[in-house]
Amino acid sequence: MNAKAGTPGVGYLIMPSAGVEAACSGVGGMDRFLTSEEKHARRRYRTVADSRDYAASHVLLRLLAAHRLGVDAADSLKLEITRNCPGCGSSTHGRTAMPGMSLSLSRSHGLVMAAVGPTAAEVGADVELIPPALFDSFDSYVLSPGTSAAMDVREKMLQWVAKEAILKAAGLGLAVQPSTVALFSDGDLPGVLRAECPEQPLVHGLRVHPIPAAPTHLAAVSARTINPPGLMDAADVLPAGSTRLAS
Structure with a gap:
């Protein structure tokens, strides 16, 4: 069942960057939904593909937040999305958030995703392209002892x-080095994993839900909530009148 506006749980969207770009093409393009800082950051990317991925992920996040709040996509740029690092207090990096809401975004080689939930959910989203091979130190850097x-x-x-x-x-x-985080099956919830990392209280106990992505990619949404994240309806989230939603 797809999550709808007003649903208090965690919702997410995952789609091609080209789909976000196409959906915005009739309403001024993706830049219409980016802040001046985001537009400046977008111009720093060396390739068209990387620039599009960056823009699409930020646009999707903003539109998803607007939908959750019942704000029209045309007014979504008025939303104040901030970042905060619970470790050092910086506002230039760390968890993405709005008052009363937890947000997260991710992008990887043509695919973008965004997730939203209540503040207490502490949402985190990630999507990655499956590479043909892994870097030499992958196991020691990522896998916890015993894996x-x-x-x-x-x-x-x-x-x-x-x-x-x-x-x-x-x-x-x-x-935090990923190998310090151990993952365990979370009881009777199929596919759900629970993080154990006693030395990091902010990490310990978080749940993560693998979610469907493209055949070439893997994706997951993490939160403190028990219920799985709900897939939002792209037609509801993207600008009204969008006619070219890439699948």
């Missing part, structure tokens, strides 16, 4: 995506 190194690339990337989502939900990101 089988015999897993294939996809299985190991599932660990990476899950832990990245968890660390983003905690607001700490890769300031």
